[in-house]
Amino acid sequence: MTRSRGLQAAASRDPHLTIRRVERQQYIIERLHASRNRLTHQRLADELGVTERTIARDIERLRHSGVPITVVPGRGGGAIIENVAPAGPINLDVPEIAVLMASLAAVGPTVSESATSAMNKLATAVAPSA
Known part of the structure; x- marks a missing residue:
């Protein structure tokens, strides 16, 4: 294309x-x-x-x-x-996390439990260290 x-x-x-x-x-x-x-x-x-x-x-x-x-x-x-093993750790950089967060925001981060959980995990991953 x-x-x-x-x-x-x-x-x-x-x-x-x-x-x-x-x-x-x-x-x-x-x-x-x-x-x-x-x-x-x-x-x-x-x-x-x-x-x-x-x-x-x-x-x-x-x-x-x-x-x-x-x-x-x-x-x-x-x-x-099919029964799939739980996903292992995934290494994402900040721009990759941001694009996933933007996609979730477009759909609605609370549209389902999975979306809410994913958004929370992504937000935690980029939160400033205390």
């Missing part, structure tokens, strides 16, 4: 739709993580009030971003986040 094409695509996006998509994707991650069983696209679509195709696109974006979602097609299929 060329730089001008990327800027054009970004400029044509509705920021409200982007925020709704991020909120929806966060819900999908949290819902799949909390579930012990595969969840169908239809079930997630019903819970979120969107189409199955929207859920499929969201899940594909998440998978492409590295979220460990497994999708099993067909009858009895669905999506699941």
Whole structure:
């Protein structure tokens, strides 16, 4: 993708739709993580009030971003986040932490328990030493 094409695509996006998509994707991650069983696209679509195709696109974006979602097609299929070991320490510099905080602020740092927890951990990481 060329730089001008990327800027054009970004400029044509509705920021409200982007925020709704991020909120929806966060819900999908949290819902799949909390579930012990595969969840169908239809079930997630019903819970979120969107189409199955929207859920499929969201899940594909998440998978492409590295979220460990497994999708099993067909009858009895669905999506699941396999049991994953807890994340180990991540070394981020201040600009990386700031960009994550800005992203959380855009979505709403209290939109979910995960968002609130992440924001608190990031804020603690950059707090001045006493």
